[in-house]
Amino acid sequence: MKLLRKEFTLCMHPAAYVMLLLSAMVLIPGYPYGVSCFYMALGIYFICLSARENHDAAYTLTLPVSRRDAVAGRILFCALLELVQLLLMGLFTVIKYAIGTMPNPAGLDAGLALIGEGFLIFTLFNLIFFPIYYRDINKPGKAFAAGSIAVFLWVAGEVVATYAVPFVQYVLDTPDPAHMSEKALFTLGGLALWAGGTYSVMLRSTKRFETADLSL
Amino acid sequence: MATMGLLSVRGLTKTYPEFTLKEITFDLREGMITGFIGRNGAGKTTTINSILSFVRPDSGEVLFRGVPFEEDPRKIREKIGFVSAGMTYYTRKKLQTITAVTKSFYPAWDDAVYRQYMQAFHLSEDKTPAELSNGMKIKYALALALSHNAELFMLDEPTSGLDPISREELVEIFLRLKDEGKTILFSTHITSDLEKCADRILFIQQGSLMADEALDDFRDGYRIAEVVGTVPQELQEASHGISRTRDGSTVLVLRDAYPAEKTREATLDEIMVHLEKEAEA
Numbered sequence A: 001m002k003l004l005r006k007e008f009t010l011c012m013h014p015a016a017y018v019m020l021l022l023s024a025m026v027l028i029p030g031y032p033y034g035v036s037c038f039y040m041a042l043g044i045y046f047i048c049l050s051a052r053e054n055h056d057a058a059y060t061l062t063l064p065v066s067r068r069d070a071v072a073g074r075i076l077f078c079a080l081l082e083l084v085q086l087l088l089m090g091l092f093t094v095i096k097y098a099i100g101t102m103p104n105p106a107g108l109d110a111g112l113a114l115i116g117e118g119f120l121i122f123t124l125f126n127l128i129f130f131p132i133y134y135r136d137i138n139k140p141g142k143a144f145a146a147g148s149i150a151v152f153l154w155v156a157g158e159v160v161a162t163y164a165v166p167f168v169q170y171v172l173d174t175p176d177p178a179h180m181s182e183k184a185l186f187t188l189g190g191l192a193l194w195a196g197g198t199y200s201v202m203l204r205s206t207k208r209f210e211t212a213d214l215s216l
Numbered sequence B: 001m002a003t004m005g006l007l008s009v010r011g012l013t014k015t016y017p018e019f020t021l022k023e024i025t026f027d028l029r030e031g032m033i034t035g036f037i038g039r040n041g042a043g044k045t046t047t048i049n050s051i052l053s054f055v056r057p058d059s060g061e062v063l064f065r066g067v068p069f070e071e072d073p074r075k076i077r078e079k080i081g082f083v084s085a086g087m088t089y090y091t092r093k094k095l096q097t098i099t100a101v102t103k104s105f106y107p108a109w110d111d112a113v114y115r116q117y118m119q120a121f122h123l124s125e126d127k128t129p130a131e132l133s134n135g136m137k138i139k140y141a142l143a144l145a146l147s148h149n150a151e152l153f154m155l156d157e158p159t160s161g162l163d164p165i166s167r168e169e170l171v172e173i174f175l176r177l178k179d180e181g182k183t184i185l186f187s188t189h190i191t192s193d194l195e196k197c198a199d200r201i202l203f204i205q206q207g208s209l210m211a212d213e214a215l216d217d218f219r220d221g222y223r224i225a226e227v228v229g230t231v232p233q234e235l236q237e238a239s240h241g242i243s244r245t246r247d248g249s250t251v252l253v254l255r256d257a258y259p260a261e262k263t264r265e266a267t268l269d270e271i272m273v274h275l276e277k278e279a280e281a
Helices: A002-011 A014-027 A035-053 A056-062 A067-099 A112-133 A140-164 A166-172 A180-211 B044-051 B073-078 B095-103 B111-120 B134-147 B164-179 B191-197 B215-220 B233-238 B268-280
Strands: B007-016 B019-028 B033-037 B059-064 B080-084 B152-156 B183-188 B200-205 B208-214 B222-228 B239-244 B248-254
Touching: A002 A035, A002 A056, A002 A067, A002 B095, A014 A035, A014 A067, A035 A056, A035 A067, A035 A112, A035 A140, A056 A067, A056 B080, A067 A112, A067 A180, A112 A140, A112 A166, A112 A180, A140 A166, A166 A180, B007 B044, B019 B044, B019 B059, B019 B208, B033 B044, B033 B164, B033 B191, B033 B268, B044 B059, B044 B152, B044 B183, B073 B080, B080 B134, B095 B111, B095 B134, B111 B134, B134 B164, B152 B164, B164 B183, B164 B191, B183 B191, B191 B268, B200 B215, B200 B268, B208 B215, B215 B222, B215 B268, B222 B268, B233 B239, B233 B248, B239 B268, B248 B268
Parallel strands: B033 B183, B033 B200, B080 B152, B152 B183
Antiparallel strands: B007 B019, B007 B059, B200 B208, B222 B248, B239 B248
16 A cells, blocks of 8 residues: 555656546547546556656665565556546446447457456556566556557557457447446456456566666 | 674575676664765665565565565664665645654654654754755655664765865764764765764675775774875885876875875875776776
């Protein structure tokens, strides 16, 4: 908890707040909504970049914490931001339905399945970004480039899938409340993957960070 | 049997492509100021970074009160205050914000002590590190370390880039800390600061620890011969480094290696400079 508070108080980058607000992009008609998850990935990159500029690792490691604690603090904080992003997307989706919605020709419709898709996007990003980042925390750009390319390819694949994969086209990419049980299962599956994936990312990142020499 | 210090460093070795820290071994004695000297790039910061686990040494170990650092890093870090002139954290955050986060990690944090030092150092919590001079940044880092009741202060070049008055002020603070029983490792290449406060000296040269002794013994072990013109052969043979001056040379010799009437006392600065010259030659 103390490290989460430290991350929030000292490391939270103002851009990350803006990225959270970009969850409102689900209100845009005809847009690949998965891209709003990319913006949170960008926010995470800004946090890591600003941490480097502020000698955050040196500060953290002079506190009575281990390297494992430091990694867990950062990854849990970012995971929390991802969760808030998806909750906000859900909230804006409810607003969108209240206003009146129409089918999205550019990827999944705003709805429950989109939240599941968001979990999958964040799982993919975390699996790629953090292990590369913790190999050398002074080079977050390299990790972000790899993570964001993967996210863009995934989102592009999602758009194609809404036309080419029958389960996505006729079940997931439908306005709620159609096929709610399938969508709920998909979203729960996404949540489980995200939670498990993020935990495994924490272990792999810790392993890398434990042996890294920090040029501070 | 050798007495174990507050902090014991045993055989610390770290190899980089162009530099090797070689088997560094020393003890920091409790309640003393130990000066850590050596030219830029000699390995002072690498040693400190290895002690604090910022870099992972290839071999060796660090013990705090006999307990290996890796065995209980959290507890040991509670007892260490690290201050580095080259490092400023969160430059745009107010000091009160940084303090609020920092103190939450230390069970032994004492707010009264913190207020006392902030007042004594004329520091305002409404300022950000970016608004502080280098000397004030060091003082803030010291105030934090003092408030969590650190027993050991690791100071990496704390007086670098400071004007003589600010350096003097800091040296006085270090002496006060020593009076309170705190232990200080003070790394610097400004040896005149150490002449004023250090009890012991660690001298590192090209990654190897060349001296670990009382400052007075270290200084008294050498003498300086001032020569106008060419250095005589017998002096060259006794030399531990020759440095050019406007009128001739100064030569560092061991205390008993040359007639005392032809030499004078050496300063720490002169000893370091001449020994470096000898190593280069």
